[in-house]
Amino acid sequence: MSELIEKVKETKMENVFDCVYADGTTRLCTKNFAPGYSVYGERLINYKGEEYREWNAFRSKLAGAIMKGLKENPVRKAIKVLYLGAASGTTPSHISDIVEKEGKVYGVEFSPRVVRELILVAQRRSNLFPILADARFPQNYGRLIEDVNVLYVDIAQPDQTDIAIYNARYFLRDKGFILLAIKARSIDVTKEPTEIFKTETAKLEKEGFEVVQVLNLDPYDKDHAMVLARYG
Structure with a gap:
C-alpha cells in the first residue's frame, strides 16, 4: 500500500498520525505495535521503513x-x-x-x-x-x-x-x-x-x-x- 501514500505526518497528539494518501484524502493512523498484522481488517501502510495502521473513526x-x-x-x-x-x-x-x-x-x-x-x-x-x-x-x-x-x-x-x-x-x-x-x-x-x-x-x-x-x-x-x- 506504500505507493498510495503521499506522506505520514505527526498530529498534535503523541503517537497519533495523519496518513495522507495520493488522492488527497487523510486518515488517522497509529504505528503498528505488531507489524504485519491487522486487528479488524484495517489497512496497513508502509512508509519510510515503518508500518502504520489506519484508524477507522466509525469503528473506534x-x-x-x-x-x-x-x-x-x-x-x-x-x-x-x-x-x-x-x-x-x-x-x-x-x-x-x-x-x-x-x-x-x-x-x-x-x-x-x-x-x-x-x-x-x-x-x-x-x-x-x-x-x-x-x-x-x-x-x-x-x-x-x-x-x-x-x-x-x-x-x-x-x-x-x-x-x-x-x-x-x-x-x-x-x-x-x-x-x-x-x-x-x-x-x-x-x-x-x-x-x-x-x-x-x-x-x-x-x-x-x-x-x-x-x-x-x-x-x-x-x-x-x-x-x-x-x-x-
Missing part, C-alpha cells in the same frame, strides 16, 4: 472523538490504561500502539466469547492484558491491575457512569483522566441524548471530577458522547 470511539476535536488525548507513550468494555480489541489495539512497549493496557471484558478474540489480539501485543471480569466489581480483578493514568470506559450499562466512578476510586491515579463513552440509549431510550449527556457529566462533577470536554460523536456513533474528565 476514541478515533471518532479525535476527529470531532478532542482537545487533549491523555493516552500517551509509556502510560498505563484500564479499558472497561475492551470487546474484541479494536480500540485497545490502537491504544496499545500509542503506549508502546513501555506502557500497559488492561482490557476488561465480560463476555467469554469476546475475550477469546481479545486474547488472540493480545498474543501479538505484549503490552495488552485481557481480563475476563464484570466491570461492576473491580474488587474481583484489583489484584491484577496497577494504578493507571487513564480509565477508558465503553460499556453498555444503564449505570455506566457510576461504574466508571467506582473503578476510578480503585485504580485511577491522582490527576489521571477518564475517557467515558456515554451510550445514551443504554441509559434511557425515552430521553433526548443531550439531556442524558448533561445528567451523566453532572454525576462526574458531583464526585469531584473536572469535566474537560464533552463531544457528541455523531456521525461516527449516533447518540453517543465522549467525555474527557480529570480526577483529583
Whole structure:
C-alpha cells in the first residue's frame, strides 16, 4: 500500500498520525505495535521503513472523538490504561500502539466469547492484558491491575457512569483522566441524548471530577458522547 501514500505526518497528539494518501484524502493512523498484522481488517501502510495502521473513526470511539476535536488525548507513550468494555480489541489495539512497549493496557471484558478474540489480539501485543471480569466489581480483578493514568470506559450499562466512578476510586491515579463513552440509549431510550449527556457529566462533577470536554460523536456513533474528565 506504500505507493498510495503521499506522506505520514505527526498530529498534535503523541503517537497519533495523519496518513495522507495520493488522492488527497487523510486518515488517522497509529504505528503498528505488531507489524504485519491487522486487528479488524484495517489497512496497513508502509512508509519510510515503518508500518502504520489506519484508524477507522466509525469503528473506534476514541478515533471518532479525535476527529470531532478532542482537545487533549491523555493516552500517551509509556502510560498505563484500564479499558472497561475492551470487546474484541479494536480500540485497545490502537491504544496499545500509542503506549508502546513501555506502557500497559488492561482490557476488561465480560463476555467469554469476546475475550477469546481479545486474547488472540493480545498474543501479538505484549503490552495488552485481557481480563475476563464484570466491570461492576473491580474488587474481583484489583489484584491484577496497577494504578493507571487513564480509565477508558465503553460499556453498555444503564449505570455506566457510576461504574466508571467506582473503578476510578480503585485504580485511577491522582490527576489521571477518564475517557467515558456515554451510550445514551443504554441509559434511557425515552430521553433526548443531550439531556442524558448533561445528567451523566453532572454525576462526574458531583464526585469531584473536572469535566474537560464533552463531544457528541455523531456521525461516527449516533447518540453517543465522549467525555474527557480529570480526577483529583
